Amino acid sequence: MTIKKEQILETALHLFAKEGYSATSTSKIAKAAGVSEGLIFRHFGNKKNLLKELMIQTQETINHLFLPIFEETDPKEVLIKTITLPLRIDKEYYDYWRLQYKLRWEPEYTNNNKFVPILNKFEETFTALNYKEPKQEAILLNQIVNSIAIDILLDRFNEDYIPFLKKKYKL
Amino acid sequence: MTIKKEQILETALHLFAKEGYSATSTSKIAKAAGVSEGLIFRHFGNKKNLLKELMIQTQETINHLFLPIFEETDPKEVLIKTITLPLRIDKEYYDYWRLQYKLRWEPEYTNNNKFVPILNKFEETFTALNYKEPKQEAILLNQIVNSIAIDILLDRFNEDYIPFLKKKYKL
């Protein structure tokens, strides 16, 4: 991976996340990245393919952020790590999240099953904690984490919410 | 309001909700609506203004859907009506919701305070039901409703979730 190619990816991530895919032109990316516009097409062929490579990176990044939760065996710790996950994310990763949530609404983008592994992990956790309906509890927890992440990204999150959740789950 | 103007608004709502604002050209709207492209500019001046008029309609529609919850006085009924709200929404309104959730991520669009009145209603409700932290409970309930709506719109909602929630809230 050359330096310029990385610059293009980084800049495109930021602009796509901020303005949206359609609203971001390749020339805007080139200018912001300090490269010639042609280089984008040399490396990625076309604009759509640039987005595709970005989404692979995004998925890897997000999987990496979930890893500590997957590896945790103590069920209470799983819940604590899950609830506080959005808080522990470094600001440099925000664009990845933003892009992810933005692109959910694009008609082409349809990998609904992406969250299934984490849902299974949650279900196991609630089973271990003797919750009555672990499957539904997993869905609820997943919704809560997503909502917190969205609130943080939209800059309307209130810190008091976390201790409230910890009490709810008796942590 | 003339028929053609309504057709333009209706078609634009659908296309903006489906493809996004930037990705939808005025010529595409005109073709889909069966009108000449010039008519769009005659009625709305420019594309941005068309979106603006749509957003006013959208806000009115959504306010109207929340009205029964606002008018309900029995706190348990408030919760039941809230939890089942996304289910009770007719499919013809889906595009309004979709547009709303899509546009949250646009940089210009920043009316965070829009959900404050419903949050207040929820807080009163939880206070009446003697919940310990009504403010946080209101946030949680709001997150749940939004998540359900999103799941429905993204076609990944499971009906079993509603009875689970009703049990949670002892309804």
Place this chain on the structure above:
DNA sequence: GTCTATAGGCCGATAGAC
């Protein structure tokens, strides 16, 4: 007065050629 059809200007976007 509402709308269509058409023509065209201007600009920016994608892409290929060199």
Place this chain on the structure above:
DNA sequence: GTCTATCGGCCTATAGAC
């Protein structure tokens, strides 16, 4: 890395049909 071609998007203008 630049240059250029081509296309499509936004918008204006006008002449005329309903």
